[in-house]
Amino acid sequence: MNKAALFEQIQKKKSxxxxxxxxxxxxxxxxxxxxxxxxxxxNKAIIDATKDYCVAYKPNIAFYxxxxxxxxxxxxxxxxxxxxxxxxxADAKRGDIGNTSKMYAKAFFESMNFDSITVAPYMGEDSxxxxxxxxxKWVILLAATSNKGGLDFQYQKIENGQMVxxxxxxKSLEWGNEKNLMYVVGATxxxxxxxxxxxVPNSFLLVPGVGAQGGSLEEVAKYGMNDTCGLLVNSSRxxxxxxxSEDFAEVASAEAKKLQEQMAVMLEKYS
Amino acid sequence: MNKAALFEQIQKKKSxxxxxxxxxxxxxxxxxxxxxxxxxxxNKAIIDATKDYCVAYKPNIAFYxxxxxxxxxxxxxxxxxxxxxxxxxADAKRGDIGNTSKMYAKAFFESMNFDSITVAPYMGEDSxxxxxxxxxKWVILLAATSNKGGLDFQYQKIENGQMVxxxxxxKSLEWGNEKNLMYVVGATxxxxxxxxxxxVPNSFLLVPGVGAQGGSLEEVAKYGMNDTCGLLVNSSRxxxxxxxSEDFAEVASAEAKKLQEQMAVMLEKYS
Numbered sequence: 001m002n003k004a005a006l007f008e009q010i011q012k013k014k015s016x017x018x019x020x021x022x023x024x025x026x027x028x029x030x031x032x033x034x035x036x037x038x039x040x041x042x043n044k045a046i047i048d049a050t051k052d053y054c055v056a057y058k059p060n061i062a063f064y065x066x067x068x069x070x071x072x073x074x075x076x077x078x079x080x081x082x083x084x085x086x087x088x089x090a091d092a093k094r095g096d097i098g099n100t101s102k103m104y105a106k107a108f109f110e111s112m113n114f115d116s117i118t119v120a121p122y123m124g125e126d127s128x129x130x131x132x133x134x135x136x137k138w139v140i141l142l143a144a145t146s147n148k149g150g151l152d153f154q155y156q157k158i159e160n161g162q163m164v165x166x167x168x169x170x171k172s173l174e175w176g177n178e179k180n181l182m183y184v185v186g187a188t189x190x191x192x193x194x195x196x197x198x199x200v201p202n203s204f205l206l207v208p209g210v211g212a213q214g215g216s217l218e219e220v221a222k223y224g225m226n227d228t229c230g231l232l233v234n235s236s237r238x239x240x241x242x243x244x245s246e247d248f249a250e251v252a253s254a255e256a257k258k259l260q261e262q263m264a265v266m267l268e269k270y271s
Numbered sequence: 272m273n274k275a276a277l278f279e280q281i282q283k284k285k286s287x288x289x290x291x292x293x294x295x296x297x298x299x300x301x302x303x304x305x306x307x308x309x310x311x312x313x314n315k316a317i318i319d320a321t322k323d324y325c326v327a328y329k330p331n332i333a334f335y336x337x338x339x340x341x342x343x344x345x346x347x348x349x350x351x352x353x354x355x356x357x358x359x360x361a362d363a364k365r366g367d368i369g370n371t372s373k374m375y376a377k378a379f380f381e382s383m384n385f386d387s388i389t390v391a392p393y394m395g396e397d398s399x400x401x402x403x404x405x406x407x408k409w410v411i412l413l414a415a416t417s418n419k420g421g422l423d424f425q426y427q428k429i430e431n432g433q434m435v436x437x438x439x440x441x442k443s444l445e446w447g448n449e450k451n452l453m454y455v456v457g458a459t460x461x462x463x464x465x466x467x468x469x470x471v472p473n474s475f476l477l478v479p480g481v482g483a484q485g486g487s488l489e490e491v492a493k494y495g496m497n498d499t500c501g502l503l504v505n506s507s508r509x510x511x512x513x514x515x516s517e518d519f520a521e522v523a524s525a526e527a528k529k530l531q532e533q534m535a536v537m538l539e540k541y542s
Contacts, residue, residue, distance in 0.1 A: 072340050093394075094364065095391060098418065103337040120391045126418050128420070159428045159430075
């Protein structure tokens with residue numbers, strides 16, 4: 001999917017919501033466990049319930065990988081079920097030497113046909129660029145993550161006064177551009193969104209950490225939005241596990257709708 | 272596997288060789304492609320041919336993941352075939368927020384029973400520690416990698432005068448110790464092994480980049496070896512693709528034996 005198609009979707013739905021599919025057999029409603037593929041049944045119901053309110057789905061690959069071969073099958077079925085106009089993110093945080101990253105790119109972009117994949121920058125240029133060689137596919141590079149450990153290295157100040165995550169943003173512009181590169185920037189660091197926007201004003205940012213992790217949607221929109229929205233705000237647990245009874249899909253739908261309505265206001269106000 | 276068992280194996284075989292199983296359908300001998308599971312057949316032959324000369328095997332997970340469900344099956348069969356006294360490394364370079372890293376740990380340590388996994392440090396503490404909660408399992412943390420892109424961020428100097436990779440080493444000692452943490456340090460940076468040894472004198476280092484990537488075994492041993500050897504030197508392509516004819520296993524065996532003999536000399540000289 002290209003940038004124009006993504007923005008069109010955002011305008012149409014008045015939403016920049018991404019729903020995270022962190023589907024865990026120990027957390028899904030009990031009545032689904034008797035079905036042949038509980039993970040897929042859960043995802044299918046969540047997709048049906050939320051697809052009008054979101055513009056992206058983000059399966060968290062670890063949750064599928066942990067289930068072995070069966071998990072990969074559930075993932076593929078989920079991906080096939082997502083409507084084609086909705087952006088898909090493999091939240092995989094891959095990154096390795098060139099020939100290996102190329103293999104990961106093939107896995108997620110060719111075997112599985114995801115629109116994008118999250119990539120860790122620690123190994124630098126040749127670990128990232130193999131993912132950038134596919135038309136209409138995206139790298140979503142980790143920059144400033146929302147977890148506590150993000151502070152350990154990403155916020156270290158380097159010699160030129162930049163923080164490590166700023167160096168990552170700046171360096172990445174030598175490898176790609178706003179048409180094939182997005183960045184993970186946690187909502188719990190809304191004050192850093194201004195710093196991020198100085199380096200990548202026109203790029204999309206994938207923002208986790210709104211809701212369960214405590215970030216404010218208003219702050220994110222205020223500091224992060226640009227004239228093509230430039231934001232995908234993710235919510236996982238706050239939507240998919242809002243209820244674990246038989247009404248889980250209905251409640252997920254209501255939660256997604258609530259966020260979409262807040263986002264419509266933000267789009268009006270800040271873009 | 273614990274540290275004592277690993278060292279015992281090194282002493283017994285007079286080797287600290289790790290064979291990388293970067294098994295690629297486009298590179299294996301043509302006659303194997305007609306078998307039901309070419310990847311496994313190749314690995315099986317390589318394991319039979321090299322198991323007396325190495326102390327570890329390192330499947331590069333990307334190569335299996337790229338083949339989808341069938342690749343994961345080949346990986347599991349390979350892992351089951353590796354003799355139990357040989358150390359196994361899932362070269363996966365995972366790392367994510369706490370609950371997600373926990374899922375990856377389950378995938379590789381429980382579903383698959385690897386002894387260790389390579390982990391990327393960019394997301395800090397809570398992305399690494401979930402992997403450290405398993406008895407006799409290891410994290411092999413990326414520190415100074417051997418690829419060109421390694422220079423982009425790992426060698427940035429931070430405010431206190433350290434380089435980023437030194438900060439990673441130092442910080443990691445708050446999370447684990449020489450009994451559950453190893454580090455990736457590229458052989459192409461042998462001059463940095465002294466810096467590494469100042470921070471983690473007793474830890475094992477996984478050293479890629481000898482051979483194909485140009486690193487020198489002698490330099491690595493000279494600067495990196497400690498009194499329990501402390502090194503696992505990896506060779507992938509130099510061994511497994513030394514020939515792509517019907518004699519591939521025989522040639523791989525000879526290449527592994529050659530390295531083992533050099534390593535026996537290094538163990539005599541430097542440990």
